[in-house]
Amino acid sequence: MKANSSSARAASAVPLIVSLLAVVVLLVVSVVADRATFSFSSSSSTSRRLAAAFLASPPSTTTTTTTTTSTSTSTKTTTKMALPTRATVAEIEDSLAPPAVTSSSTERTKKSSPRMMMGDDADAAADPLDGTRWRVSLSVGRESGTWMPADWGRSGSRINVSFVVEFSSSPSYDRDDLLGRGGGRSGRDDNGAFAAHDDVAKVLRVVDGIAVLGPSISEGERTYAMRDGGWRVSRGEGPLGTDLLRFFVEVDDDRIMHADGDVYVPKGRVYCSCGHFPFATGDEMSSSMSSASSDARESLVVELRNIEERIAGMRKRKDGIRNPFALDGIRISREISRLTREAGLVNYKLNLAAVRDPDRRLLRFTKDGNVGLTREGGVCCQVNKGPIVEYHILGRFGIASVDRD
Numbered sequence: 001m002k003a004n005s006s007s008a009r010a011a012s013a014v015p016l017i018v019s020l021l022a023v024v025v026l027l028v029v030s031v032v033a034d035r036a037t038f039s040f041s042s043s044s045s046t047s048r049r050l051a052a053a054f055l056a057s058p059p060s061t062t063t064t065t066t067t068t069t070s071t072s073t074s075t076k077t078t079t080k081m082a083l084p085t086r087a088t089v090a091e092i093e094d095s096l097a098p099p100a101v102t103s104s105s106t107e108r109t110k111k112s113s114p115r116m117m118m119g120d121d122a123d124a125a126a127d128p129l130d131g132t133r134w135r136v137s138l139s140v141g142r143e144s145g146t147w148m149p150a151d152w153g154r155s156g157s158r159i160n161v162s163f164v165v166e167f168s169s170s171p172s173y174d175r176d177d178l179l180g181r182g183g184g185r186s187g188r189d190d191n192g193a194f195a196a197h198d199d200v201a202k203v204l205r206v207v208d209g210i211a212v213l214g215p216s217i218s219e220g221e222r223t224y225a226m227r228d229g230g231w232r233v234s235r236g237e238g239p240l241g242t243d244l245l246r247f248f249v250e251v252d253d254d255r256i257m258h259a260d261g262d263v264y265v266p267k268g269r270v271y272c273s274c275g276h277f278p279f280a281t282g283d284e285m286s287s288s289m290s291s292a293s294s295d296a297r298e299s300l301v302v303e304l305r306n307i308e309e310r311i312a313g314m315r316k317r318k319d320g321i322r323n324p325f326a327l328d329g330i331r332i333s334r335e336i337s338r339l340t341r342e343a344g345l346v347n348y349k350l351n352l353a354a355v356r357d358p359d360r361r362l363l364r365f366t367k368d369g370n371v372g373l374t375r376e377g378g379v380c381c382q383v384n385k386g387p388i389v390e391y392h393i394l395g396r397f398g399i400a401s402v403d404r405d
Helices: 002-052 089-096 284-319 327-356
Strands: 132-140 159-171 202-206 210-213 222-234 243-257 264-280 363-365 371-374 376-385 388-402
Touching: 132 264, 159 222, 159 243, 159 264, 202 243, 210 243, 264 388, 284 327, 363 388, 371 376
Parallel strands: none
Antiparallel strands: 132 159, 132 388, 159 202, 159 210, 202 222, 210 222, 222 243, 243 264, 264 371, 264 376, 363 371, 376 388
């Protein structure tokens, strides 16, 4: 009798255990879906802005070697973007590629919108920066990751240093480890002779040879001597295969600073880096590719908006289900999770499109409109410590095209 009673109690406990397990499963699924949806809704509005500013705002890190430096100027810049596990980078980039253009669409026209040149197209022509002038404005102050002394910029103050430069077409024969090769020659042609390319180092001229330190509360404007430097476009070395513009000038005075400040620009070479986007004009293909790129982005935006609306509808339906054991609630939670993953993939595609073809409002163009530079970039300085060369982050810079006098 006792054995039968124990068996009966055990049998009656089974449904209770199953019910408890079902409640636990429902709670876990609900929490996971809610967290995933919240993460998506909070990040969807900012991910495109972050990607659009990616070239102008690389991660701030430094190193003590001559070959790998702060990512604001390094030739080994890496891009870390979360890629959904169900798609490869190649598949996503293929989905964003513009449609093939037939030979009839490549006939020349007098007026058309510009298209971005990448890879071989960009290497085939002289750099459109040659002979152009730009005003550079340095915003110098303590940044995360800098190796400047601990008391440098401790107050949180910043200084503004501006100067005008001209990107000359003259080759630079001054070897610079960070800028890259000089000499005006690179590689050989089909006959074995050296062939000139536009991605070698060239001379950067500082107009009038001066830099202007902006006024502070206690001091007025001051000028400092600044020497010519060099510049180079690094093809395909930016995020997702984009181009980088690197250039440097040389501070001739002991340091640039205000008498009562704790921020200064040290004597020596100061390096700047930003995104470089050349454009071609004058053919119908440029208009077709530009339109295709814009259409692809707009299609992704519409797709993302539709997914957001579907998720909102699903959440509303789920909130109306009172029974925690209802199968409809479980199915809705699964669908919300699936849609959230799908939204993440669309967001990633938008990130790729924003980096490869940034919003024109984020660029500063030459007077001819044939090249655009990201309006902000990173600044660092070279510090020699015996046999070791370090590159310390100094801040950010802005750039804008100016007319020649």
